[in-house]
Amino acid sequence: MPETKSILFAGSDEGVKAQVSDLLNGIGGCSFTWVGESGDLLLKILDKDIDLAIIDEDLSGMAGLKLIQIIKKSRPRIPLIIISSGKSKEELAKVLEQGIYYFIIKPINGEELKEAVDSGLKL
Numbered sequence: 001m002p003e004t005k006s007i008l009f010a011g012s013d014e015g016v017k018a019q020v021s022d023l024l025n026g027i028g029g030c031s032f033t034w035v036g037e038s039g040d041l042l043l044k045i046l047d048k049d050i051d052l053a054i055i056d057e058d059l060s061g062m063a064g065l066k067l068i069q070i071i072k073k074s075r076p077r078i079p080l081i082i083i084s085s086g087k088s089k090e091e092l093a094k095v096l097e098q099g100i101y102y103f104i105i106k107p108i109n110g111e112e113l114k115e116a117v118d119s120g121l122k123l
Contacts, residue, residue, distance in 0.1 A: 005030045005121050006049060010041040011056030016083065016108070020054060023110045024117060036060065038067050045075050052120045054113075057084040057095075068098045079120035083108060 007030050011017050017034060024032065035041050037060050044050065053071070057064035071080065079101035086092060086105035095103060102116040
């Protein structure tokens with residue numbers, strides 16, 4: 001029996017949550033967990049065996065860049081897909097320096113997200 005992969009989505013925007021859930025609903029062999037605050041995200045990352053995390057940078061709580069640094073330090077093997085409004089090139093450069101797996105700028109392209117998730121789960 002194939003191993004079930006665990007995907008964690010962190011976002012406080014209900015519209016983004018619904019869009020990501022709809023896009024990833026068709027991926028078989030995966031379990032999904034959703035959290036709406038940065039503190040809950042960190043607890044899940046530390047408490048559960050997560051295979052991939054999708055993080056909306058507009059997540060309520062701790063600033064996105066600091067959150068990414070903490071996750072990469074505590075669980076460096078987890079591929080992180082960051083969803084951002086892409087406000088500036090400087091912001092993008094700082095996030096990419098943290099060693100994230102993939103960066104998506106809103107509005108979310110469904111095929112791009114699916115491909116990033118599929119390839120991230122193969123790492």
